[in-house]
Amino acid sequence: MMENFAIPFLKKKNNSIILHRTLKTVGIFESKLSQIIGGLNFMFGKHKNTSLAFLPEIYSVKLRITVKDKKFLNARNQIQKVEKKIREKISDYIYGVDNDRLEEVIGKLLTEKKISISVAESCSGGLFSHKITNVSGSSNYFNRGFIVYSNKSKIEDLKVPKKILEKFGAVSFECAFWMAKNVRKISKTNIGVSVTGITGPLGATKEKPVGLVYIGYSDDNETAVKKYFFGEGRERVKISASLAALEILRKKILNIKIETLQ
Amino acid sequence: MMENFAIPFLKKKNNSIILHRTLKTVGIFESKLSQIIGGLNFMFGKHKNTSLAFLPEIYSVKLRITVKDKKFLNARNQIQKVEKKIREKISDYIYGVDNDRLEEVIGKLLTEKKISISVAESCSGGLFSHKITNVSGSSNYFNRGFIVYSNKSKIEDLKVPKKILEKFGAVSFECAFWMAKNVRKISKTNIGVSVTGITGPLGATKEKPVGLVYIGYSDDNETAVKKYFFGEGRERVKISASLAALEILRKKILNIKIETLQ
Numbered sequence: 147m148m149e150n151f152a153i154p155f156l157k158k159k160n161n162s163i164i165l166h167r168t169l170k171t172v173g174i175f176e177s178k179l180s181q182i183i184g185g186l187n188f189m190f191g192k193h194k195n196t197s198l199a200f201l202p203e204i205y206s207v208k209l210r211i212t213v214k215d216k217k218f219l220n221a222r223n224q225i226q227k228v229e230k231k232i233r234e235k236i237s238d239y240i241y242g243v244d245n246d247r248l249e250e251v252i253g254k255l256l257t258e259k260k261i262s263i264s265v266a267e268s269c270s271g272g273l274f275s276h277k278i279t280n281v282s283g284s285s286n287y288f289n290r291g292f293i294v295y296s297n298k299s300k301i302e303d304l305k306v307p308k309k310i311l312e313k314f315g316a317v318s319f320e321c322a323f324w325m326a327k328n329v330r331k332i333s334k335t336n337i338g339v340s341v342t343g344i345t346g347p348l349g350a351t352k353e354k355p356v357g358l359v360y361i362g363y364s365d366d367n368e369t370a371v372k373k374y375f376f377g378e379g380r381e382r383v384k385i386s387a388s389l390a391a392l393e394i395l396r397k398k399i400l401n402i403k404i405e406t407l408q
Numbered sequence: 409m410m411e412n413f414a415i416p417f418l419k420k421k422n423n424s425i426i427l428h429r430t431l432k433t434v435g436i437f438e439s440k441l442s443q444i445i446g447g448l449n450f451m452f453g454k455h456k457n458t459s460l461a462f463l464p465e466i467y468s469v470k471l472r473i474t475v476k477d478k479k480f481l482n483a484r485n486q487i488q489k490v491e492k493k494i495r496e497k498i499s500d501y502i503y504g505v506d507n508d509r510l511e512e513v514i515g516k517l518l519t520e521k522k523i524s525i526s527v528a529e530s531c532s533g534g535l536f537s538h539k540i541t542n543v544s545g546s547s548n549y550f551n552r553g554f555i556v557y558s559n560k561s562k563i564e565d566l567k568v569p570k571k572i573l574e575k576f577g578a579v580s581f582e583c584a585f586w587m588a589k590n591v592r593k594i595s596k597t598n599i600g601v602s603v604t605g606i607t608g609p610l611g612a613t614k615e616k617p618v619g620l621v622y623i624g625y626s627d628d629n630e631t632a633v634k635k636y637f638f639g640e641g642r643e644r645v646k647i648s649a650s651l652a653a654l655e656i657l658r659k660k661i662l663n664i665k666i667e668t669l670q
Binding site: 265270272273290296298345 | 529533534535537538541544546547550553554555557558560561564607610611643646
């Protein structure tokens with residue numbers, strides 16, 4: 147990582163050089179990140195002109211390190227030091243740097259490891275597949291997707307047992323489980339991912355509020371599901387769910403432990 | 409339309425009132441629109457402070473009428489006159505006004521007319537379905553979508569004849585035809601829509617360049633296909649193709665003639 151160190155932004159100002167480096171995280175809140183990273187002064191050491199900005203977006207946070215110094219080498223060394231310290235604490239959450247896109251990072255991993263995937267989407271309505279297929283060359287690993295918006299399509303196309311839908315409903319741990327498992331089997335891919343939830347504002351109940359989403363993951367060894375609450379806002383829920391599904395995919399490929407994935 | 413006249417923007421400036429009205433078009437280029445609309449002075453009549461701005465976006469153009477007048481009623485009347493004259497010339501291309509979104513306009517039409525749809529996407533990779541499902545209540549008319557990225561999925565999930573793929577390829581009039589027809593039949597919906605094309609930069613040939621897209625439409629009476637060239641740029645092609653598919657859907661529901669749809 148350090149060997150590939152890039153200089154995204156470099157300018158002279160008052161005879162000083164300003165260097166930026168952005169670390170991109172997904173699936174962890176700003177407050178939690180800040181808590182894990184801890185005291186910034188300790189992290190910055192003796193360097194006077196170092197700062198760290200937390201830039202939150204939907205379901206993701208960018209960490210921008212900024213260093214100002216009269217000498218380029220000093221600035222670069224300080225950025226590298228701070229990046230290393232941050233990575234020691236939150237490496238599992240960092241998917242890339244600067245202009246990296248999560249779907250591209252995953253695309254590279256899938257290509258390198260020759261892993262094929264298929265997707266079963268309900269509430270995300272195609273957005274998850276859209277993100278994956280934004281990457282050139284994605285046809286090498288993305289086999290197919292099913293947008294099973296109706297219960298009928300869940301049963302007919304993905305063979306989700308009718309009993310499961312009757313007993314637990316379409317937005318359930320069990321439905322996400324069968325969607326992920328069966329989309330993998332039907333598509334004959336290495337991995338299957340599923341998304342089912344309530345985007346709202348219609349369709350919510352007291353037990354199943356807007357923002358409740360289950361994401362399923364299935365490979366040859368296991369099928370598991372994680373439950374999320376993304377809050378209100380139709381497009382916000384779709385974006386959060388798609389990012390969370392991508393993040394599960396990334397962590398699984400890299401063998402990073404995922405909390406509460408059962 | 410006139411009865412629902414809205415005032416999106418209203419302010420006093422130098423004792424004058426400025427009114428805006430935006431007409432939103434899709435599927436027609438700025439130059440062509442300008443040519444059809446013709447001489448603006450003739451359209452504006454004797455009113456001195458009227459202007460029309462052409463605001464192009466990907467595969468769509470917004471027409472913003474601006475009128476400045478000392479009196480609100482004069483300004484409103486002039487806006488209404490100009491809007492009427494524009495509509496007389498290009499009504500088929502105008503899907504909405506001001507903050508209307510194409511997918512919402514279509515959603516209302518589908519709901520009113522109780523029409524159900526299903527979707528078969530290849531090159532648009534889920535974006536078309538994502539747009540449709542951005543509308544609250546879309547589960548009432550959107551039954552399901554298939555993202556048949558691989559030839560295998562086109563054959564297995566949509567029963568596109570293998571011979572068709574071998575003879576004409578996945579990016580062809582014939583493949584779009586079968587995708588639209590079969591997705592409708594399999595989903596048992598009133599309408600089926602398909603999208604297949606080359607988003608690039610990989611996968612293009614001399615005969616099938618980046619930006620070549622076929623969009624299929626199927627209902628109980630007919631199955632038809634239209635060929636497009638959207639130019640370069642992966643995401644641009646996906647956006648253009650999704651908008652074109654929405655536009656075909658809108659025109660078909662409203663029984664508006666579509667050129668070169670065969």
